[in-house]
Amino acid sequence: MNGKMRGSLVVLAAGALVLTGCTATATNQGGDGGDNAGGDEIIIGAVIAETGVMNQYDLPAMAAVEMAIEDLNAEGGILGRQVRLIQEDYKSERNLAPTVAQEVINQGADALIVSCDYDFGSPAALAAQSAGLISVSLCAGSPRFGPIGGLDLGFSAGMVSQATAAAAAEWANTEQGWKTAYVLEDPTLRVDTDWANGFIDAFEHFAGEGAVLGKDTFQNSDPSINAQISKIQALPTPPEVLVISSYAPGGASALRQVRAAGIDVPVLLNDALDSTGWFDAVPDLANTWVANHAQYHGGDPSDKVNEIIDRYVEAQGDFPPSSLIVDGYIAMQMIAQGMERADSTEGEAVTAALEDGTPVETVVGPATFSETLHTAADRPVTIAALEGGEPTFAARLTASYLPEIATE
Amino acid sequence: MNAVFQFLIDALSLGSIYACIALGIALIFGVMNLVNLAHGELIMVTGYTLLLTHGLPLPLRIIIAITAGVLAGILMDKLAFRFIRGAKPATLMIVSFGIAYLLQNLAILFIGSQARAVALPSWVSARISVGGIGVSPLDLVTVLVTVLLLAGMGLVLYRTPIGRQMRAASEDFTMARLVGVKSDRVISTAFALAGFLAAVAGILLIAKTGTVTPTMGLAPLLAGVVATVIGGSGNLKAAVYGAYLFGALTVAIQAALPTDLVAFRDAVAFALVILVLIVRPQGLFIRRAVAERV
Numbered sequence: 001m002n003g004k005m006r007g008s009l010v011v012l013a014a015g016a017l018v019l020t021g022c023t024a025t026a027t028n029q030g031g032d033g034g035d036n037a038g039g040d041e042i043i044i045g046a047v048i049a050e051t052g053v054m055n056q057y058d059l060p061a062m063a064a065v066e067m068a069i070e071d072l073n074a075e076g077g078i079l080g081r082q083v084r085l086i087q088e089d090y091k092s093e094r095n096l097a098p099t100v101a102q103e104v105i106n107q108g109a110d111a112l113i114v115s116c117d118y119d120f121g122s123p124a125a126l127a128a129q130s131a132g133l134i135s136v137s138l139c140a141g142s143p144r145f146g147p148i149g150g151l152d153l154g155f156s157a158g159m160v161s162q163a164t165a166a167a168a169a170e171w172a173n174t175e176q177g178w179k180t181a182y183v184l185e186d187p188t189l190r191v192d193t194d195w196a197n198g199f200i201d202a203f204e205h206f207a208g209e210g211a212v213l214g215k216d217t218f219q220n221s222d223p224s225i226n227a228q229i230s231k232i233q234a235l236p237t238p239p240e241v242l243v244i245s246s247y248a249p250g251g252a253s254a255l256r257q258v259r260a261a262g263i264d265v266p267v268l269l270n271d272a273l274d275s276t277g278w279f280d281a282v283p284d285l286a287n288t289w290v291a292n293h294a295q296y297h298g299g300d301p302s303d304k305v306n307e308i309i310d311r312y313v314e315a316q317g318d319f320p321p322s323s324l325i326v327d328g329y330i331a332m333q334m335i336a337q338g339m340e341r342a343d344s345t346e347g348e349a350v351t352a353a354l355e356d357g358t359p360v361e362t363v364v365g366p367a368t369f370s371e372t373l374h375t376a377a378d379r380p381v382t383i384a385a386l387e388g389g390e391p392t393f394a395a396r397l398t399a400s401y402l403p404e405i406a407t408e
Numbered sequence: 409m410n411a412v413f414q415f416l417i418d419a420l421s422l423g424s425i426y427a428c429i430a431l432g433i434a435l436i437f438g439v440m441n442l443v444n445l446a447h448g449e450l451i452m453v454t455g456y457t458l459l460l461t462h463g464l465p466l467p468l469r470i471i472i473a474i475t476a477g478v479l480a481g482i483l484m485d486k487l488a489f490r491f492i493r494g495a496k497p498a499t500l501m502i503v504s505f506g507i508a509y510l511l512q513n514l515a516i517l518f519i520g521s522q523a524r525a526v527a528l529p530s531w532v533s534a535r536i537s538v539g540g541i542g543v544s545p546l547d548l549v550t551v552l553v554t555v556l557l558l559a560g561m562g563l564v565l566y567r568t569p570i571g572r573q574m575r576a577a578s579e580d581f582t583m584a585r586l587v588g589v590k591s592d593r594v595i596s597t598a599f600a601l602a603g604f605l606a607a608v609a610g611i612l613l614i615a616k617t618g619t620v621t622p623t624m625g626l627a628p629l630l631a632g633v634v635a636t637v638i639g640g641s642g643n644l645k646a647a648v649y650g651a652y653l654f655g656a657l658t659v660a661i662q663a664a665l666p667t668d669l670v671a672f673r674d675a676v677a678f679a680l681v682i683l684v685l686i687v688r689p690q691g692l693f694i695r696r697a698v699a700e701r702v
Contacts, residue, residue, distance in 0.1 A: 223631075262536075279525060
């Protein structure tokens with residue numbers, strides 16, 4: 001029994017390793033389409049997930065990239081050259097991304113669009129950097145997407161999570177008048193931890209020391225958060241707002257259990273939970289807000305955003321799944337304005353132009369980049385109310401206070 | 409005092425879900441020495457069946473979902489494991505990993521990678537306060553269903569011919585075949601029962617979380633395997649005790665650790681599991697050095 005037990009334990013351990021995702025995938029990319037470098041057009045190479053776990057984020061944002069390219073071409077292109085998109089699927093496999101990126105670079109790409117996350121997007125961004133090209137992640141929210149994370153020529157069209165959290169905290173305290181908060185943090189992904197910490201820092205800045213009554217954590221895959229709920233219910237006074245920093249499905253399931261337990265205080269969610277896909281998981285969804293990137297069901301203060309959403313609905317027959325779609329448009333605005341300012345497509349020149357402190361004019365407002373931050377910390381944040389199965393526009397603001405962002 | 413009751417209820421409810429899963433894993437391990445890494449995918453299949461039967465009356469959806477779980481269990485055996493009877497445990501396990509990966513990717517391909525919400529009536533998840541203790545009818549149903557299932561499993565294994573054959577097969581597979589036990593039928597039945605248990609666990613789980621994803625089976629599988637290992641591999645009762653212990657441990661650590669350390673909950677829980685394995689590698693609830701497996 002013992003010998004057999006040990007044998008199965010070794011096998012178990014091996015299985016667990018495999019389960020956690022240490023899987024290798026064979027590369028099987030073939031065929032490339034000639035060299036266009038230095039031609040009379042600007043080639044944007046997109047290395048994104050058409051399949052696999054990341055496609056839910058990448059595909060809607062890519063639809064907006066295509067719209068931005070149409071618009072740019074209608075206005076004469078970039079540097080007077082027409083823009084052409086080539087797109088390859090890295091299948092949400094990080095180890096496949098550099099090969100796919102190289103293939104796109106070999107086809108003459110002048111800049112790369114990469115996946116919507118630091119971990120998934122940085123391998124292709126590094127390949128672009130080695131070829132002297134800039135890359136823009138569709139919507140990564142980590143401040144590491146840039147020099148902090150080793151990507152000197154890599155940018156993100158997302159928003160720094162601490163800054164988004166600070167705007168949410170400022171809105172909660174100054175606009176809504178909530179004086180106390182309780183934070184449920186899901187530490188599975190770094191970006192959600194950053195968001196929770198940014199919120200706590202900023203909320204105590206606006207509402208005063210001790211305004212955050214407590215923080216608890218849960219794992220995204222936890223089948224039950226009964227223990228955490230019992231702790232909230234044991235508080236002497238309930239918080240005026242409950243903050244959940246997570247992503248679907250874990251965050252949605254946490255909200256479902258919170259509401260089922262009869263905790264009916266206002267709930268504020270981070271931008272990783274901004275998607276309509278989980279709404280049905282929470283019966284009678286109400287009194288809930290989400291900090292996101294734009295209003296994506298119509299009614300945004302920016303006409304351009306509404307136009308992007310309309311065009312998406314026309315092409316796809318439904319609203320986009322989340323507000324991250326605007327980041328795709330913004331990614332192209334960053335590339336276009338950077339190249340125009342640098343009067344070049346060369347990576348270092350475009351990077352220097354974007355870093356010079358002049359904001360990029362995006363569809364939701366200005367976004368500034370610096371030598372340390374290649375993800376905007378000052379782009380206006382949108383707050384949406386979730387009620388009746390739909391997000392509705394509630395506010396747009398840039399935080400007046402920014403929590404410290406570690407630059408290690 | 410309330411805190412103690414609250415803890416007991418939270419721990420029993422989580423432990424019950426783990427017990428359903430651990431029992432299925434232990435059953436298959438007992439009968440054919442396979443640590444079935446695709447056990448979580450039986451939960452996933454049940455979950456997506458619940459999602460796709462949206463619009464039908466709830467009792468019907470539950471029946472269809474359980475049927476799907478049982479069928480998935482049987483098919484798993486008929487289409488894959490049947491062809492590698494008697495292979496080494498490592499080979500069996502790698503095949504089961506392949507099946508898990510295949511099923512996850514089929515779900516991504518046909519339904520998509522994003523989390524999908526399963527709309528269930530709100531009373532399913534309501535939580536009521538009884539004398540200051542938060543009790544959800546779902547928690548009570550979970551505990552009740554599990555206890556009934558465990559009792560039912562006991563009856564099947566100890567009071568029916570197929571149960572006797574299963575226990576015989578798990579004691580000595582070759583000998584059982586020599587005296588006329590139909591091995592394929594025994595294994596098929598074990599997979600059907602494992603599918604049934606996984607389906608029930610899956611439904612209880614989704615009633616709580618309200619969402620399904622292609623990888624939703626992963627965390628329950630891990631909890632089930634850990635429960636089986638700390639209880640004692642292959643022994644059904646030990647696996648159930650292990651599941652309740654692991655559930656209680658998770659809830660206790662969550663409740664007792666200071667906030668800054670709660671993030672290390674799983675690290676602490678799994679460190680304790682390693683400790684158990686070093687001190688009692690045969691499992692906590694196996695008394696004899698050589699224990700019968702079912």
